Amino acid sequence: MDAALKEPFNREKQFATKRQAVILAAGQAFRRRGYHNASMTEIAKTLGLTKAALYYYVRNKEEVLFECHLMAYDAMDEILASKPKGIVALDRLEALFIDLVEMLTASGVSLLTDVNSLGAENKTVVLTRRGKIERKIIRLVKEGQKDGSIRSGDARLHVFFFMGALNWLNAWYDASGRLKGEDIAVHFALQMRAGIAS
Amino acid sequence: MDAALKEPFNREKQFATKRQAVILAAGQAFRRRGYHNASMTEIAKTLGLTKAALYYYVRNKEEVLFECHLMAYDAMDEILASKPKGIVALDRLEALFIDLVEMLTASGVSLLTDVNSLGAENKTVVLTRRGKIERKIIRLVKEGQKDGSIRSGDARLHVFFFMGALNWLNAWYDASGRLKGEDIAVHFALQMRAGIAS
DNA sequence: AATAAATTTGACTCAAGAGTCAAATTTATG
DNA sequence: CATAAATTTGACTCTTGAGTCAAATTTATT
Incomplete structure (x- = not known):
């Protein structure tokens, strides 16, 4: 060397x-x-x-908050990108959701919601980033509505509903508690799935 | 007079x-x-x-935050209390959820999540209050599991999942947007129901 | 060991926003 | 109208925590 x-x-x-x-x-x-x-x-x-x-x-505290957001979105993007294309959309979405929950419970990465403490510049970046992720998931839901695996209805609302579960998770989940992240992931994925399945 | x-x-x-x-x-x-x-x-x-x-x-800013929390919980308690006892638990839960979403979108009451900006005293009161509400809903879910309308599984997780949707709603909902609160309520209630129905 | 670069620190400054208060103003009452 | 109570305000003070910086300390290199 x-x-x-x-x-x-x-x-x-x-x-x-x-x-x-x-x-x-x-x-x-x-x-x-x-x-x-x-x-x-x-x-x-x-x-x-x-x-x-x-x-x-x-550089400053705001930069740290900004990077926190980016770190979470990077992790989510990675999961988004890794999803195989084969199966029906609902199955892909379920696998995705499991990965997301496991990532949030295991990795130490925090999915923060405080976007108002960012300056206009960074706030826009973060919201754009979030928007892209949401849109990808919405697209997936729409695919599912086309392939018949997901029931009809406002795809955006479908997604906002279970993304809420994800964001809220971050507020109550305690790694030292009795619930294992993996179990939550399985439970949540099932509930997510049932909520929008045809 | x-x-x-x-x-x-x-x-x-x-x-x-x-x-x-x-x-x-x-x-x-x-x-x-x-x-x-x-x-x-x-x-x-x-x-x-x-x-x-x-x-x-x-008296001070913290008191205002405290009262905001109480206001939301009062409104939720009122809805919780108003539910008729007749029908099957899942139906009651659905009616409840509709009311909750409509209240949050129409009344101007804000369901805040920042509990850490409260002093220890008030924080305890708020968390206790929230806990009571959660427990009531969890109880309702358990009833549903008994009367066969709700599928088995950790009732707490059932509830945390859709309570997330409720809390997240408060973050993204904009009264001046195209989505009417009533429509969101119907959609969300259906998705909530489907997620845990037998 | 001597030197240079990287890292850490104590002791500061500074701004923002919560909270106060005596005085001014408005509203109601006889 | 005069008086008193209720309400509002301008002009403060005080605290907290972000951010800085020159100097000290640690780590790596020759």
Whole structure:
């Protein structure tokens, strides 16, 4: 391994990793206590750092919130993209939903809803991103209505209904509780499915 | 009408009415922009008042948030209590859900989720209150599982799923949009029902 | 060990918004 | 109209937490 080649790469990589740790920890704090109730000092303490050290990794608090949103949407996009094309739309949607719930309960990634604490710029980006995801899922639902697996009705409302379950999950789910993420995923997927199946 | 009797009563009543208007307006602001993003000055301006005037009606901002929660739970309790006992549990649940959605879309009452901005005292009260409502609905679901109208499975999860839809509704619903609250109510009730029906 | 780069910190500044209060204004009553 | 109570306001204070920065400390490199 050529040190001259490897090390500058590792440096950046280490920095990026630590930065991600900051975003992740902040996300947890924002999810549990709310964006404004969670102070940077508090988040820093979680990581065994001081507030000033945090600012070595991020520009400001809003940027952290922004990155939290992006992190969640990246994870969702990945799941969205990984869905095989074979089967009937309802089955694909169910598999998708299971993956989403498992990701949210297992990965530590937080799906935040506070979009108003972002500046106009970032808010637009986040809402656009969310919109794209919603539209993909709506499209999937419409496919299902075409292939006969999903019953008719406003596809957008179909989706908003069960996306609510997903967002709300983030508010009440506690990893240390008795319910395992996997079980919730199976239950929720079934309920989601039954709610819109033909 | 005896003035001596009527007027002192009206005074209080007028005060209470104005106070409620403050709570309601604040609730809208909190829902749209978030508790911390909505300033008291801003809320006052909405009502054609100045911040200082607001403080004639309320002790502090937290109290307003607290009252917002209570207002929503009062409205929900009222609906919960009004449900006739006759029919099968699933039907009662559906009727209930329709009423809840219509209330949230029509009344201007906001179902807030920010419970962490409350002091320990008030937070406990609110969570207890929410817990009671959830438990009532869970009980109803269990009844349904007994009378055969609702399929088996963790009743708590059944409920958390569709309560998510309700909470999320508050985040995206816009009274000035194309979707009428009544239509959403019917759609959501159907989807809720299908999701847990036997 | 000496040097340089990366990382962390204590001790600050600063802004925003909650909350106060004495005085002004409005409303109701005799 | 005069008086008192209710309501509203402008002009404050105070707190909290975001964000900064020069200096200290740690880590890597020769």
